[in-house]
Amino acid sequence: MGIIGKRVAYYPGCSLEGASRAYDVSTRIVAKELGLELDYLEDYNCCGAMESKNVTFMGTMLLNARNMSLALKRGHKVIVAPCNGCSFSLQRAEYFLETDRKVFEKVNELLKEGDVDPLDEIPHTYHLLEWLYNEAGPQKVKERTVKPLKGLKVANYYGCLYTRPHFYARTYAHAGGNGEERPRKRETADDDEHPFYMNELLEAAGAESVYFEPMHTQCCGGPHSLSDEDVSKKFVMMILQTAKRNGANIIATECPLCHASLEMYRYRLMLEGVEDVDVPAAYFTQLLGLAFGYSVDDVKLKDNLSDPIPVLRGLGIA
């Protein structure tokens, strides 16, 4: 393999350095075990997530262009982001900078004004999962596994922005519309409607994936999880109940926002006495870390508010 590169710029994003540190720590562990190198992007700024793009277009472009400029300065042409929101934002900026000359020129002009090196090229952003799958793959995970996740039935939850929209995530060649001459599909990209990279990685580590379509890419409420509680609650309920009723005993996540939303509403739904919502959530890197022989404390499983430890202990994994 080796299409993306073994040494990449690592853009953790604000969340991973705060409440979701478990994802950060376990990501580093997994990358190290698989012989890959993450070069921390020093002094990065927030990507603007799903919020600032609704407020300001050019401001959001600038936020992301600054991060791209930092990566180029460190000699990287590839950025890896473990968060769906971050990788989406960077990829969105990538799309507009590549397809709209005017935006590109304006952004460079403003970067110079703000004492940031202008972009002479545009680095590409990959989601952590896509990178791990293509650079290491299930085979390598299998070789590394010392403590298989035997008996663990996983519902692999990908969330929205890992494969969508194809303009940004580049999951398939563009079918119609104007202003796009060349197909932007990426060879390394996951399937757009039926992603399977996480399934395969966790299966390689000994887990069993349950049938989870179409909820594997259903929205968790995302950017509205605080501002529109009713909708978010209903969406999370649908996701959790589908997982539970399809026999899952854990949900594997790959985005700190989805993870937080699932855990928060899981607890609230349980307080309200809703049935079949008690499936705990863990980052897929935490599960891989356990399979590679790391302890519960190493992968910070205690940080998970939904407390997956009893389930894992019951199966003799943790």
Added chain:
Amino acid sequence: MPIHERSLIESERVLRKERLVIDGIDVSGDWNLIILPRTVEDYDLDFAKEIMESPDGKTIQQCYQCSYCTASCPVHNYWDDRYNPRHFIYLARLGMVDELQKRVDVMWRCVSCHKCTHRCPKGVLVEDVLKVILRAMYKRGLIGDYPSKKFDQFFTESVLEYGRIEDGELLFGWMEKQGYKIKKDPILRKPIPFFSDIPKWLKDMVSKPIKEGNIGFLMLNAKHMLFHPRTKEWNKFKQVLRKVMEEEGALAKGG
């Protein structure tokens, strides 16, 4: 309501009579439904133009109203079928801002899942277009401070100030905006979750790491709440960012 254009006919325009005789001929029956014509004069073509001129809204021109976006939309399917992206695009292009205004209670509900954009056969960036429509409506005062707008503004201004966000600030700051009484320490004015009047679920969530003695987690988050994480080389860039946002009219009114 599968055909949303039906909603453009207000109910008082629909006439249906039990018995109706016109020129001596009895036309009673179910088919004698009469729709009074409606002439739209106050359409606002500048509205559509504004959307087409923004880089993230220009694909609105490519829409051919197939409704694949609406068929994919989880808000439409699982929450409220009055939320209809295709219809909003239709109204925006016609410049029927008064009809858009009648739908402000659902228009902001988009959860940004991007199924619409992903599946659009014509390459319309539907999600972006809808957000541009909302932005244009907000600018004209057609829509007030809807909940997610407040959150977006709150979030963006935190990014502008520090370069990074902090989960605790967002969560408790938002709860405070919702009317919960958040207790703050007298010196740094930072929230103290345990003495605040917050819902049970949040209290339980905050006390979980304490109960389990997860000291590393507590220390990290306490540190971040006390000393907001920030980007170091930010000041110069922040000024540029502020300028850009001012030009776009993106800063909070009066702030």
